[in-house]
Amino acid sequence: xxxxxxxxxxxxxxxxxxxxxxxxxxxxxxxxxxxxxxxxxxxxxxxxxxxxxxxxxxxxxxxxxxxxxxxxxxxxxxxxxxxxxxxxxxxxxxxxxxxxxxxxxxxxxxxxxxx
Amino acid sequence: xxxxxxxxxxxxxxxxxxxxxxxxxxxxxxxxxxxxxxxxxxxxxxxxxxxxxxxxxxxxxxxxxxxxxxxxxxxxxxxxxxxxxxxxxxxxxxxxxxxxxxxxxxxxx
Numbered sequence: 001x002x003x004x005x006x007x008x009x010x011x012x013x014x015x016x017x018x019x020x021x022x023x024x025x026x027x028x029x030x031x032x033x034x035x036x037x038x039x040x041x042x043x044x045x046x047x048x049x050x051x052x053x054x055x056x057x058x059x060x061x062x063x064x065x066x067x068x069x070x071x072x073x074x075x076x077x078x079x080x081x082x083x084x085x086x087x088x089x090x091x092x093x094x095x096x097x098x099x100x101x102x103x104x105x106x107x108x109x110x111x112x113x114x115x
Numbered sequence: 116x117x118x119x120x121x122x123x124x125x126x127x128x129x130x131x132x133x134x135x136x137x138x139x140x141x142x143x144x145x146x147x148x149x150x151x152x153x154x155x156x157x158x159x160x161x162x163x164x165x166x167x168x169x170x171x172x173x174x175x176x177x178x179x180x181x182x183x184x185x186x187x188x189x190x191x192x193x194x195x196x197x198x199x200x201x202x203x204x205x206x207x208x209x210x211x212x213x214x215x216x217x218x219x220x221x222x223x224x
Contacts, residue, residue, distance in 0.1 A: 004158075042216050048211050056211045099209075101147055104159070
């Protein structure tokens, strides 16, 4: 069974630009969540989508947005990039039969560098 | 959200057992205790989870205190491949997986 696929794996942008990251969940998984990982802040929750609806959102500015498509694939977008947005962006999927016990499966991440 | 407290780092020798502690004194009755680990240059991976009873799987064991205010992840025989950051997380149906700083485990040959 294919794992969670994130594209692109690496990308470099300049300040002020915008970026779109893609996540393909494991087949059959309906929930997709996004995390930002930096050396200083660790793993921080961005948002979660379930059946094309944003179910929960972390404490990030409105420049960070996302969406989920009917096939459960998800994209996140960051507009007006800042140097501090340089990070590893991780996507996780789950079947979500029970949020309390469901296992999250993570992709390898998209490493964004903002110059 | 209920919080967890873990030591920043721990060391272990290869082939020896490792006990990774986690304190969660504000845990609610519906919170499940989850453990994930993140190996270098990889996304986190699931290790184990439990509610009240001790749990075992092929990767590890989870020992949960009777009052549920603390838990311990047990790696029975540490290998070099177990060197990772281990995260202890509380989760119930209403919230999402929020990671703390975790414990960085170093395994010495």
